[in-house]
Amino acid sequence: MEEVDAVDGLLGEPESLWEGGERHPADDHVAYGGRSVRSRRHLLLPVLHAIQDRTGWVSRGALEYACRRLSIPPAEAYGVVSFYARFALQPRGALALHVCDDIACKCAGADDLCAALEKDFGAPGGSWHRSPCLGLCDRAPAALVERAGSDHEERQVAPITFEGAASVLRGGHWPSTPLTPTLSPRGRGPLLRRVGVVDPLSIDSYLSHGGFAALRRAQEMGGPSVIREVTEARLLGRGGAAFPTGRKWESVADAPIRPHYLVCNADESEPGTFKDRVLLESDPFALVEGMAIAAFATGCGKGFVYVRTEYPLARKRVENAIAQARDRGLLSIDIEVRRGAGAYICGEETALFNSIEGKRGEPRNKPPFPVQVGLFGKPTLENNVETLVNVLDIVTEGGAAFASTGTKDSTGTRLFCVSGQVLQPGLYEVPMGTTLRELLNGHAGGVRPGRTLQTVLLGGAAGAFVTPAQLDVPLSFEGTRAIGATLGSGAVIVFDDTADMKGILLRIARFFRDESCGQCVPCRVGTKRQEEILERMLAAPDGHSQADVMLLSDIAQAMRDASICGLGQTAANAIGSGLTQLKVLNG
Amino acid sequence: MAETVFMGMPKRLVGITIDGRDIEVTEGSTILDACRRLQVDTPTLCQLENLTPVNVCRVCVVELEGSRVLVPACSRKVEAGMKIATDSERVRHSRRLVLELLASSVDMSLTSPQVHGWMARYGATPERFGSNAATVAQPVKVDNDLYVRDYSRCILCYKCVEACGVDAQNTFAIGVAGRGFDAHISTEFDVGLPDSACVYCGNCIGVCPTGALMFKSEHDMRAAGTWDESRQNVTETVCPYCGVGCMLELHVQDNSIVKVTSPLDHSVTAGHLCVKGRFGFEFVQRRRP
Numbered sequence: 001m002e003e004v005d006a007v008d009g010l011l012g013e014p015e016s017l018w019e020g021g022e023r024h025p026a027d028d029h030v031a032y033g034g035r036s037v038r039s040r041r042h043l044l045l046p047v048l049h050a051i052q053d054r055t056g057w058v059s060r061g062a063l064e065y066a067c068r069r070l071s072i073p074p075a076e077a078y079g080v081v082s083f084y085a086r087f088a089l090q091p092r093g094a095l096a097l098h099v100c101d102d103i104a105c106k107c108a109g110a111d112d113l114c115a116a117l118e119k120d121f122g123a124p125g126g127s128w129h130r131s132p133c134l135g136l137c138d139r140a141p142a143a144l145v146e147r148a149g150s151d152h153e154e155r156q157v158a159p160i161t162f163e164g165a166a167s168v169l170r171g172g173h174w175p176s177t178p179l180t181p182t183l184s185p186r187g188r189g190p191l192l193r194r195v196g197v198v199d200p201l202s203i204d205s206y207l208s209h210g211g212f213a214a215l216r217r218a219q220e221m222g223g224p225s226v227i228r229e230v231t232e233a234r235l236l237g238r239g240g241a242a243f244p245t246g247r248k249w250e251s252v253a254d255a256p257i258r259p260h261y262l263v264c265n266a267d268e269s270e271p272g273t274f275k276d277r278v279l280l281e282s283d284p285f286a287l288v289e290g291m292a293i294a295a296f297a298t299g300c301g302k303g304f305v306y307v308r309t310e311y312p313l314a315r316k317r318v319e320n321a322i323a324q325a326r327d328r329g330l331l332s333i334d335i336e337v338r339r340g341a342g343a344y345i346c347g348e349e350t351a352l353f354n355s356i357e358g359k360r361g362e363p364r365n366k367p368p369f370p371v372q373v374g375l376f377g378k379p380t381l382e383n384n385v386e387t388l389v390n391v392l393d394i395v396t397e398g399g400a401a402f403a404s405t406g407t408k409d410s411t412g413t414r415l416f417c418v419s420g421q422v423l424q425p426g427l428y429e430v431p432m433g434t435t436l437r438e439l440l441n442g443h444a445g446g447v448r449p450g451r452t453l454q455t456v457l458l459g460g461a462a463g464a465f466v467t468p469a470q471l472d473v474p475l476s477f478e479g480t481r482a483i484g485a486t487l488g489s490g491a492v493i494v495f496d497d498t499a500d501m502k503g504i505l506l507r508i509a510r511f512f513r514d515e516s517c518g519q520c521v522p523c524r525v526g527t528k529r530q531e532e533i534l535e536r537m538l539a540a541p542d543g544h545s546q547a548d549v550m551l552l553s554d555i556a557q558a559m560r561d562a563s564i565c566g567l568g569q570t571a572a573n574a575i576g577s578g579l580t581q582l583k584v585l586n587g
Numbered sequence: 588m589a590e591t592v593f594m595g596m597p598k599r600l601v602g603i604t605i606d607g608r609d610i611e612v613t614e615g616s617t618i619l620d621a622c623r624r625l626q627v628d629t630p631t632l633c634q635l636e637n638l639t640p641v642n643v644c645r646v647c648v649v650e651l652e653g654s655r656v657l658v659p660a661c662s663r664k665v666e667a668g669m670k671i672a673t674d675s676e677r678v679r680h681s682r683r684l685v686l687e688l689l690a691s692s693v694d695m696s697l698t699s700p701q702v703h704g705w706m707a708r709y710g711a712t713p714e715r716f717g718s719n720a721a722t723v724a725q726p727v728k729v730d731n732d733l734y735v736r737d738y739s740r741c742i743l744c745y746k747c748v749e750a751c752g753v754d755a756q757n758t759f760a761i762g763v764a765g766r767g768f769d770a771h772i773s774t775e776f777d778v779g780l781p782d783s784a785c786v787y788c789g790n791c792i793g794v795c796p797t798g799a800l801m802f803k804s805e806h807d808m809r810a811a812g813t814w815d816e817s818r819q820n821v822t823e824t825v826c827p828y829c830g831v832g833c834m835l836e837l838h839v840q841d842n843s844i845v846k847v848t849s850p851l852d853h854s855v856t857a858g859h860l861c862v863k864g865r866f867g868f869e870f871v872q873r874r875r876p
Contacts, residue, residue, distance in 0.1 A: 060776050073759030073784065074775035082764040082773075089776075343766075360763065365642050365662055518743070518763075518770030520643050522681070525688035528768040529716055536717070551715065558684035561657045561677055562645040569656060 003062035006054035007047055011069055020068035037071040042376075044070055044080060044358030048087055049309075049339055056096065056148035057088035072358070083360040083517075086309050086342030094148040097128040097168050098310075099160065102271045102511065103457065103493055103504055104137035104419040108159070111503075113141055116162050121169050128169060132344065132511055133271035134158075134310050137419035137493070138181045138426045144310055145174055154312035179313060180282050181274075187428030187443045189413040190393050191386065195282040200317050203324040206285035212330055214392040218293045221395070226297040227253060230391060232399030234411045239265055239347070239384030240462070240489045241566070242477050245391075248381060251371035252298040255379035262300035262333070263356070263375055263382040264291055266307040266314070267340050267347040270460035271511065272491030275415035276385035278427050280307065280314035283389070284321035288335065290388030292325075293395060295333040298381050303335040306352050309342055344515035348565045349382045350374075351517065362519045363565035386415055386490075406432030410476035414487065418444045420494035421451065433479065437471040440494065451496035455582055459488025461508045462570035464577035484577070502538045505578045509534045512571040523568030526559045530572060537585060544585055552579070603669040618649060618660040618671060627673050630682060630705040632689075633744035634661040635794055637857040638754045641745045646685045646705070650675045657681055683709035691716045692723055692768075694740045697798030721768065727806070730779035733787050733866050735806045736772075740799035743770060747791035747800060755859040760785040789865035793848060793858055802846045815840065826864040831855060833864050844868045 008014070014021030018032035047070065051062045058081050067074045081087045099117065101110040117128055124130045136142035139158035145168050146154040157164060157175050164175035180196055188195075199205035206212075218226045231246025252260055264287065268276040279287060291303050305322075307315045318337055325331045338356050340346050346355045350364035353375045374380025390412060394402045403411040410432035416439055419425045423445030430439060436456065440446055447453050456466045464485040466473060473483050480487050495501065509531040518524045533551055537544035556572030563569050578584050598613040605618075605625055612621045617640070622629045632644040640662035648657035652670035657677060672678060686706050689695065690713035695702065705711075728736040743763070751761050760783045764773040774783035792800040801809075808814040819840045826833040833856045838846040847865050851858040 063775070073762070075760055075762040075773070075784065078773065078775040079762035079764045083766050085766075360766075365659065367663075513767060516767040518765065518767045520645050521685050521688055521742075522645055524743070524768055524770065525692050526684075528721055529688065529691070532716070532720060536719075547715070554680070554684060555688075557677075558681045558688075562648045562681040562685065563656075564642070564645075 001061070002054050003051050003059065004065055006050040007062070007066055007069055010047055010050045011043065014069060020065055033071060040070045041072060041358045042356060044072060044077065045084075045338070045341060045355065048081060048084075049341070052087055053148055053152040054150065056094045057090060057092050059091070070358075080358065080360055084341035084343050085514075093127055095127055095169070095171070096146050096148075097165060098131040098134065098144040098146075099124075099128060099165065100132070100134040100136070100140070100142045100144075101130045101507070102133035103461070103507060104133070104272050104425075105141040106504065106507055107420045107493075107495065107499060108140035110141040113160070113162055113165065117165055117169075120166065128165070131310075132514065133269065133273070135268060135274040135277045135308070136179070137272050137274055137417060137491075139177065139179075140419060140425075143168075144312075146312075156310075156313060179277075181278060181426040183427065184424065184443060187426070187430060189429035189431070191279070191389055191413060191415060192427070192429045194286065195278060198283065198285070200282050200284055201320060203285060203321070203328060211285055212289055212325075214395040215289050215292050215296070215330065218296055218395045223253060223297040223299070226293060226395060229394050229399035230297075233390075233394045233402035234399075234409075235387065235390055235394065235402070236410065236477060237384055238386035238390070238414070238490070240270065240459070240486075242487070245383065245387055248371060248383070249294065249298050251369075252300070252379050252381040255372060257372075257379055258299075259302065259378055260298060260300040261375040261378055261380040262291060262295045262298070262303035262335075263349075263352065263380055264303065264305040264385060264388060265347060265349065265352060265382055266305055266311070266318075266385050267352060268385070268489065269308055269310075269340075269344040269347050270462060270489040270491055271508075272417060272419055272457065272460045272493040273489040274417050274419075275427055275490055277311050277314050278415075279385050279389055280311065280318055284314075284317040285325065286389045286392060287318065287385055288321045288325050288331070290391045291335060292331055292333065293391055294381060294383060294388060300381060301333060303333050304338050304356055304375070305335060306338045306340060306346070306356060308340040308346075310340075315339060343517075344511075345517045345565075345567055348567060351565070352382070353380065360517070362517045363567075365564055407474065407476045407478070409478045414475065414490060416475070416490050416492050418492045418494065420457075421447060421496040421499060422494040423448055430475070433474045433476045435472050435474055436466065436492070439475060439492065440471065444494075447494065447496045451498065454495045454497050454499055454501070456495070457491070457493040457504075457574065459486040460491035460493070461511050461574055462486075462566070463488045463491065464573050465581045467581055486573075501578065501582055501584045505575055505584060506531070506534060506538065508574050508578075512567070516567065516571070520562070520564045520568060522555075522559045522561075523563045523565075523571060526555045526563075526568065527571050530555055530559075530575065534575065549579075552576070601665045601667045603665050603667070603671065605671045606673055612665055614665070616665055618651075618658070618663050618665060618669070619647060621665055621671075622649075622660055622673060629660055629673065630686075630702075631661055632702070632742060632796055633746060635746060635851070637851050637859070638746055638749045638794065641749065644685065644689075644742065644744055646682055648678060648681050648685075649673045650678050679709055683711050686711040687713045687715070689713075689742050691720050693742050693797070694722075694724070694737075695742070695797060697740060698796060702796075723771070728779075729803070729806070731781055731787070731803075733803055733862075734789060734792055735801055735803050736780075737799050737801065737806075738771060740797045741772060742797055742799075743772070744796060746794040746796065747772060750790040750794045750859065751785075755790045755857075756786070756788050758784055758786050758788070761791070787862040787866060788860060789847075789862070790859045792865075793860070804845050808840075808845065814845075819845065826860070828863040828867065833860055835860070835864055837868070843872050 017027040136158035142158035143160035236242040346361040351361040600611040642659035642662040647660040650672040849856040
């Protein structure tokens, strides 16, 4: 069977009947199970990917074989498969086209594209699927094509046209498009200096651009000094939560329990965000070096990079970078790349741990915090890709030099993913504290000629809308906080006067309803009710009822106060700010 | 002289303040333990003494000074100096919304009177989401002679999954499947219980707070309109099958056993039984014509 072949390809041949193999006489006389077998649970997602990549879906027989091999109860494994959007539990063809209809792609006509596809190729769910943000927003509309089989293939396509999509679906040629954004010289800084310059596939190219000098320097300085520099740099996490990186490193370094794990969060799934993808695809060695430094400073023996499944190229390049660095003897820790499976929630740090452990990506309650009880219950350092790449310059130039850029409370530069209805969408690196106006008009060319700016969504679906009157907000943690917004993941989605803001708000509500893990009541039912009420309000021809406005705000407060994790706590932000700031209902 | 017996490490006392009242509780207790010591009635749905707290229902949230969000009382351990409010505006709001969101999507009619009391206390009016609000309504699953599963009553408290798993039975016949509003309790590929790993210990029924899991005898009697708890007597006895000594509570109506439970605080069972103790009572009432 193909599935057995795919699973065995990853795990090796089964050794006994107990593991799903042939019956050997000795099998009757051995005890099987226990810790050594249960400890393979974390391989569940890789095994499921192997099955799905081979046959396009996960059949009951395949899942049962996987359970046998990994000693996982089938009911639990079923819970895991059905949690992740990318695993199919119904038979389907080898070819799958995922078309993004999220915020930025919606602005670029994704709805029309989907409607045209529906007309010619049937409703989504067959050969083509609607997808949340694919992280290719600067080239919207975006799509991801995959073909299952022993020669499994995946390709990101952006922009995708109807002709391109039709060609894919008719079994023809797959369009090929470059992925690295054209970087404007004005929007480049230390983080992007190697992007498009070094060969992302060659360690020699990276070394010739000063690669691994920071790791050497870190080893000369010693762990405590590295942490001191990172603390002095006042680097704040770039994933969205803005936690002081130095403090996190110190806590992990000081944790008495061993081993320590290092996890790089590359599950960038916030709609409108693609900065980590660009770093992973174009400068993967820098991440590997950053991880080596972090592991060295905090005593981590093993590292994981959790890359979302929507980034096949990034995954390949990081795997290649790790292998090359290991071959050169530059890596003292083992780093493994893990692939997400279509779940926004897995970007939440503790949900990500559960996902690596082969479980449903449900966030854990905090405390205990990951620095004490993280991956596999051990002290874990989890950092975002951009955060780790920032560490290189902090080590070579010193924390003080790093802190001299930006503002007092937000040091360094920051990557901003500008997308939507703007002249030059792309990735821009600017010092913290640069105004939004400068970023939009000075760097990204402002809105298209003849159009006026309606609003900007700062921080993605979990962020907030900023009005044209607020364009002078400094892009720093404290600056955005002052106007009730957030930098979040660095997503900057621009809407001109033609944008259908009602549609955008509904898409955001649908996004959270889709992506809620379902664990806690405020978020599970709250996101559903939020979508229902918003739909009702926007559809009402004679205006909305005040009771519905009240309901939305009641739900928002309960989600913010009582949800387990950041997803639920922010799920009402953009919608609330859309209703109050943009007066969408009055328009 | 008697020998010294090691009773474990001595536990320190931790002082906290709840609603302005100071209390000292042992280190490692939860806020809920402390609330109960002070007889502050705290609503709980997914919490049970014999299960690991999963803190998913969020109805027990309290306001902790210095914390940006509310914290679940059932799982948050006390720390010295904590200042807690259990009846602030924010707490009341979240508790009310949790109850409303649940009751608007799930049939809560068979929950304990206590739950209805909390709904009244917090002024929960689930109807305000409108008549078109999505629910989890679905047909009852009747696929065996021992118990039925009515997931239109399921609030997804995870208790049955815990009882089926490492907290009691270690059978793992059911798990949480799907995600978001579509998350639900399921066997693998939703197969019927006879095809699943279920061993019919019924411990999931024992922990279910909403009547989603129910003895088939109770389900049938309710359908026939003959179920009447006021006419039931509870007789305590010890299970006759093996030597473990599980305590049984036989719920008897009209001189027939209609349900078997075990007390949560019993030192042998902690509320959990096996298929024989739970369902093996038919022989008692086999009457010859």
